[in-house]
Amino acid sequence: MTDASDPPRGEEAASPQTRREAGDARRNAEAHDTPPALQAHLRAARSELESQVAQARADFEEANERIKERTGRDLIVATLIGLAIGVALLGSLIFVKWAFVPFALAAALLAMFEFSRALIASGRRVDLVPQLVAGAVVMLSAYFVDAWLQWVLLFVVLAFLVVWRLVAQMASHDGRVYSAVLGDVLIAAFLQLYVAFLTSLCLVLLSQDRGEWWVLSFIIVAVAVDTGAYIAGITLGKHPMAPRISPKKTWEGFAGAAAAATIAGVLVGMFMLGLEWWMGAVFGILILATATVGDLGESMIKRDLGIKDMSSWLPGHGGVLDRLDSILLSVVAALSLYYLFTPLVAS
Numbered sequence: 542m543t544d545a546s547d548p549p550r551g552e553e554a555a556s557p558q559t560r561r562e563a564g565d566a567r568r569n570a571e572a573h574d575t576p577p578a579l580q581a582h583l584r585a586a587r588s589e590l591e592s593q594v595a596q597a598r599a600d601f602e603e604a605n606e607r608i609k610e611r612t613g614r615d616l617i618v619a620t621l622i623g624l625a626i627g628v629a630l631l632g633s634l635i636f637v638k639w640a641f642v643p644f645a646l647a648a649a650l651l652a653m654f655e656f657s658r659a660l661i662a663s664g665r666r667v668d669l670v671p672q673l674v675a676g677a678v679v680m681l682s683a684y685f686v687d688a689w690l691q692w693v694l695l696f697v698v699l700a701f702l703v704v705w706r707l708v709a710q711m712a713s714h715d716g717r718v719y720s721a722v723l724g725d726v727l728i729a730a731f732l733q734l735y736v737a738f739l740t741s742l743c744l745v746l747l748s749q750d751r752g753e754w755w756v757l758s759f760i761i762v763a764v765a766v767d768t769g770a771y772i773a774g775i776t777l778g779k780h781p782m783a784p785r786i787s788p789k790k791t792w793e794g795f796a797g798a799a800a801a802a803t804i805a806g807v808l809v810g811m812f813m814l815g816l817e818w819w820m821g822a823v824f825g826i827l828i829l830a831t832a833t834v835g836d837l838g839e840s841m842i843k844r845d846l847g848i849k850d851m852s853s854w855l856p857g858h859g860g861v862l863d864r865l866d867s868i869l870l871s872v873v874a875a876l877s878l879y880y881l882f883t884p885l886v887a888s
Contacts, residue, residue: 649740652862676737683741739869758809759875765805773797787840802829832867839866
């Protein structure tokens with residue numbers, strides 16, 4: 542009979558170090574039992590796999606560097622940022638409709654902020670805080686008040702900003718010439734109309750019946766335009782489209798954008814908006830036109846300001862306004878087609 546204080550027998554008596562040594566001995570024995578030919582084959586297979594992985598990584602990095610050199614964008618970072626924005630966009634539109642309002646408000650205010658900073662750096666006088674407050678009023682009124690009141694608020698906001706700039710200029714006593722003051726006043730109004738007002742139209746569309754699907758649809762087509770132009774431009778681009786405005790845009794890229802926009806328009810029109818196929822094609826073509834004009838328009842503004850991107854807040858993309866340039870004008874086409882096609886589909 543064994544006393545409770547006696548040490549256990551057999552394997553239970555072995556210390557952890559002894560058990561590890563036994564395990565190592567068994568593995569060594571198994572390794573010695575493996576035929577030398579099989580060991581050599583396994584080593585060769587592992588070496589070949591490591592070589593292929595290293596070659597694939599080198600090829601991908603080389604391709605990414607070529608793309609980055611040609612477009613000025615890091616493909617990997619740009620893709621990850623785009624996916625993150627896409628997930629946030631889908632979540633706000635599909636699950637909670639009103640959640641898109643703060644999403645759009647934040648994007649527009651950030652775009653106004655970086656645009657204002659670029660204008661100030663170029664020598665313009667921009668009243669940043671009044672611009673942001675006025676922009677928030679314009680955008681929120683689009684979703685929460687009636688249409689007629691939104692227009693009234695827009696005119697009030699524009700008048701307020703013009704008067705504020707004139708009073709601020711008179712108070713400065715810096716001898717600024719008349720043409721520069723007039724330019725500052727026009728820019729104060731343009732900043733509101735270009736960013737805040739166009740974004741507010743997106744919230745007007747959102748507030749309509751099934752408006753969230755129309756917002757999602759036109760953004761999908763606008764992204765398809767950008768993606769189609771990007772892929773076709775990289776692989777086939779040879780003939781510059783507007784070299785003085787945007788040297789990297791090509792006619793081959795535009796053709797790829799047109800194909801992508803038409804296909805995306807038909808698909809979202811039929812399966813998301815309940816439109817006829819030809820309505821979807823019209824939807825895609827109009828978004829293509831407005832997205833292209835918006836993209837070239839912002840490129841012209843940046844060239845006039847002497848900058849490449851509005852900011853570097855979105856790595857691989859540039860600034861927030863650099864991502865909104867093709868969307869801001871596209872919402873005008875989307876809202877117009879909503880009012881045109883919805884009665885036709887309902888009937």
